[in-house]
Amino acid sequence: MDSLAAPQDRLVEQLLSPRTQAQRRLKDIDKQYVSFATLPNQVHRKSVKKGFDFTLMVAGESGLGKSTLVHSLFLTDLYKDRKLLSAEERISQTVEILKHTVDIEEKGVKLKLTIVDTPGFGDAVNNTECWKPITDYVDQQFEQYFRDESGLNRKNIQDNRVHCCLYFISPFGHGLRPVDVGFMKALHEKVNIVPLIAKADCLVPSEIRKLKERIREEIDKFGIHVYQFPECDSDEDEDFKQQDRELKESAPFAVIGSNTVVEAKGQRVRGRLYPWGIVEVENQAHCDFVKLRNMLIRTHMHDLKDVTCDVHYENYRAHIRQM
Numbered sequence: 001m002d003s004l005a006a007p008q009d010r011l012v013e014q015l016l017s018p019r020t021q022a023q024r025r026l027k028d029i030d031k032q033y034v035s036f037a038t039l040p041n042q043v044h045r046k047s048v049k050k051g052f053d054f055t056l057m058v059a060g061e062s063g064l065g066k067s068t069l070v071h072s073l074f075l076t077d078l079y080k081d082r083k084l085l086s087a088e089e090r091i092s093q094t095v096e097i098l099k100h101t102v103d104i105e106e107k108g109v110k111l112k113l114t115i116v117d118t119p120g121f122g123d124a125v126n127n128t129e130c131w132k133p134i135t136d137y138v139d140q141q142f143e144q145y146f147r148d149e150s151g152l153n154r155k156n157i158q159d160n161r162v163h164c165c166l167y168f169i170s171p172f173g174h175g176l177r178p179v180d181v182g183f184m185k186a187l188h189e190k191v192n193i194v195p196l197i198a199k200a201d202c203l204v205p206s207e208i209r210k211l212k213e214r215i216r217e218e219i220d221k222f223g224i225h226v227y228q229f230p231e232c233d234s235d236e237d238e239d240f241k242q243q244d245r246e247l248k249e250s251a252p253f254a255v256i257g258s259n260t261v262v263e264a265k266g267q268r269v270r271g272r273l274y275p276w277g278i279v280e281v282e283n284q285a286h287c288d289f290v291k292l293r294n295m296l297i298r299t300h301m302h303d304l305k306d307v308t309c310d311v312h313y314e315n316y317r318a319h320i321r322q323m
């Protein structure tokens with residue numbers, strides 16, 4: 001409508017007080033619409049009031065840096081007054097499934113973030129079905145949700161379903177190992193899998209590029225369904241489209257984790273200090289950590305939840321009905 005108005009009218013409109021402008025706009029809306037155009041606002045207000053929740057799981061072979069990455073991603077930022085771990089207080093080996101929950105609030109928006117840290121596998125000689133405790137955990141959350149949904153008090157259901165599983169792949173192999181294929185195939189119908197190349201500081205850029213390519217090919221070859229980033233809307237601006245393209249091209253993300261803050265070029269950054277230099281976790285030239293964090297928190301959290309609900313949970317319900 002704006003574009004059709006005469007320039008003088010537009011100028012007058014701009015000179016009015018913001019309040020009068022708003023009232024006029026409302027009147028215009030009244031004239032043209034039944035008013036369900038305000039629905040997004042209503043939904044927005046309601047969701048903000050209720051708060052959001054998100055559950056992220058990490059899985060993969062033992063010692064690939066899962067617990068470290070989770071701390072680098074969230075916990076050190078989330079616990080504002082928490083001290084960073086010193087070298088002596090290193091994270092120890094995870095031996096059982098651990099659930100951490102943190103409530104964060106930013107500009108009045110509440111997020112309840114749950115992180116499920118799982119013990120790494122691959123230490124045993126026989127790794128058949130080593131992912132069983134993890135598949136059981138994911139199933140139990142569906143089961144609980146299904147029970148709550150069919151119960152009497154459906155108003156305040158806690159959604160503990162796993163919305164995303166970061167799967168760590170070793171940087172030392174030449175692609176996927178049989179255990180990686182086994183794990184991902186056991187879980188790909190139950191949860192959104194986001195594969196990661198762990199400890200990317202062990203590889204030079206050309207090796208990372210090759211390994212990424214190899215992993216992408218093998219994921220295809222073995223028919224593994226990892227989480228697919230949704231198509232970018234055609235009406236998005238060029239910057240957003242470019243970011244989206246870069247995100248898709250970077251998969252599987254190569255990440256680095258660290259619990260220590262080091263000094264690099266006069267600044268204190270989270271990184272790893274080697275005798276020959278420093279790798280910075282949040283430096284985009286060093287790894288894809290920032291891309292991963294943006295994807296999880298800023299751009300794709302909602303889609304990950306939607307796919308969990310509409311695809312994975314529906315699969316589970318269909319499966320239950322058949323039994």
Ligand SMILES: Nc1nc2c(ncn2[C@@H]2O[C@H](COP(=O)(O)OP(=O)(O)OP(=O)(O)O)[C@@H](O)[C@H]2O)c(=O)[nH]1
Nearest residue numbers: 062063064065066067068093094119120199256257
């Ligand atoms: N080079 C390098 N080492 C890392 C990185 N992330 C973690 N580490 C080190 O790898 C070791 C294992 O890290 P953890 O975070 O305990 O690994 P995990 O995958 O949780 O291991 P489990 O709990 O046994 O499954 C520690 O000594 C970390 O300091 C990384 O990005 N690069």
Ligand SMILES: [Mg+2]
Nearest residue numbers: 066067093094
């Ligand atoms: Mg661990």
